Amino acid sequence: ILLTLCCLPGTLRSRSGDMSNLLAMAIAMSIIIAGFVVYYATTVYGLQLWGTNESSYWGLDIPAFIYFIGLSHSGTLLSAILLLTKSDWRKPVYRSAEAMTFFAIIAASLTLLMHVGRPWRVFYMMPYPNERTLWTSFKSALSWDMVAIATYMSISGLFLVMGSIPDFAAARDRMTGMRKKLMTVLALGWKGTDREWKNLHRAYVVLAALLVPLAASVHSVVAWDWAITNVPGFHSTIFAPFFVAGAIYSGVAGVVIVMIIIRKTLKMQEYIKPYHIDMLAKLLLAVGLIWIYITAMEVMVPWYKTSINNFEWNTLVSKLVGRWAPHYWLMVVTCGVIPLLMFKQKVRRSMGWMFLVAASIQVGMFMERFIIIVPGQNTGYIPSRWGDFSPTWVDFTLFLILASTVFFILFLFFVKLVPPVSIYEVKEILPIPKRLKGKEIEQPVEEVEELEPITVKKKPKPQPDSGDS
Secondary structure, eight states: OHHHHHHHHHHHTSOHHHHHHHHHHHHHHHHHHHHHHHHHHHHHHOGGGSSOOSSOSOOSHHHHHHHHHHHTTTHHHHHHHHHHTTOGGGTTTHHHHHHHHHHHHHHHHHHHHHHHSOGGGGGGGSSSOOTTOOOOOTTSHHHHHHHHHHHHHHHHHHHHHHHHHHHHHHHHTTOOHHHHHHHHHHHTTOOOOHHHHHHHHHHHHHHHHHHHHHHHHHHHHHHHHHHTSOOTTTOOTTHHHHHHHHHHHHHHHHHHHHHHHHHHHTTOTTTSOHHHHHHHHHHHHHHHHHHHHHHHHHHHHHHHTTTTOHHHHHHHHHHHTSTTHHHHHHHHIIIIIGGGGGGSHHHHTOHHHHHHHHHHHHHHHHHHHHHHHHHHHHTOSOGGGOOOOOOOHHHHIIIIIIHHHHHHHHHHHHHHHSOSSOHHHHHHHSOEEEEETTEEEEEOGGGOOOOOOOOOOOOOOOOOOGGGO
């Protein structure tokens, strides 16, 4: 409600482009309201509305949770690593990437709340002594996820706000009404003194150094939710690096999609250039090759253990040539074949091609999460409980449409209130204007030629005439 009140007055007084933003917000809000009505029906009539059953007790809820947690590893981890390595090409990219991280965590938390069944009692997962004098079971994966998500969300939000303080102050001085009050609170009294800049850069680097191991550990904890279980296809030591590589893969692809959309809709071609998309594509290609290698190992390990564990082999066969073969090979094509086009520089610098490649990676990574979770449950160690899973329209509405729309509308509010590109950091890499021959031209610092010093000639003093003596 606060975000709507801040965005609405300026939108109604502005151009048609902002009216399209308002229309998108209205459509997204309608979808969210319809989604929560569907979830209310789930709480009233029970999980019989979902496609889950005795053999598949995790349907689309857990794959959606893993997908959004992986998507959240895009901005903060990418921004922190590039900040520590002093890569200047991160400056037009990192603000939107960090915002995508924070909003993806919120969408993941929403799917987890719907998964637990009773969200009004979700505080039972917090480790504190309650009125029943009981402690939370620290062996429960829900407690691990609660601690990991809360920690990652708080640090990521702090990292996003801290890097935006100078821009909040700049917006505070140019806005009126409720927006000015909101920006005044977010600016935290920023005045731009030398001491404030020094403290900001120092704290920013410390947070970046803290976020890199934190992001890797969070998705490793999520991977251990399944790696510690004795389910075919789950019990594997490679799950932690596999999940982290997949998270970075889908996250960087998400950053590419967001930056291309922002570049087109907000007309930021001068700041988000093909060079930046090219650098993101190179990083995406490198992570994609790592993902291809780990996926190949996921096939080789069950084949190697065939004589010991036939159930692992049954799960693998169901993926390769069985019930889940279409999903598996769709994942292979979209995540392992199409991204190889990025070896060509022409593809890496094309906005259209990169959008298609990044979108295909998003489809494939969701299929990968689905392939990890569902087939292992359907071919467990008890053959009498083998079954099938078919998602219903309620599953798609809650875990794909509702969660994605929440992420989308939060990003719309963010773009409306905060500059999606860091103003003060982009200024640091812009060329210095130089005035020459009455025309202002732009030249990089290293290309500015030294001007010859101007010498002022003094006029000679007039000599008195001989007759004036």
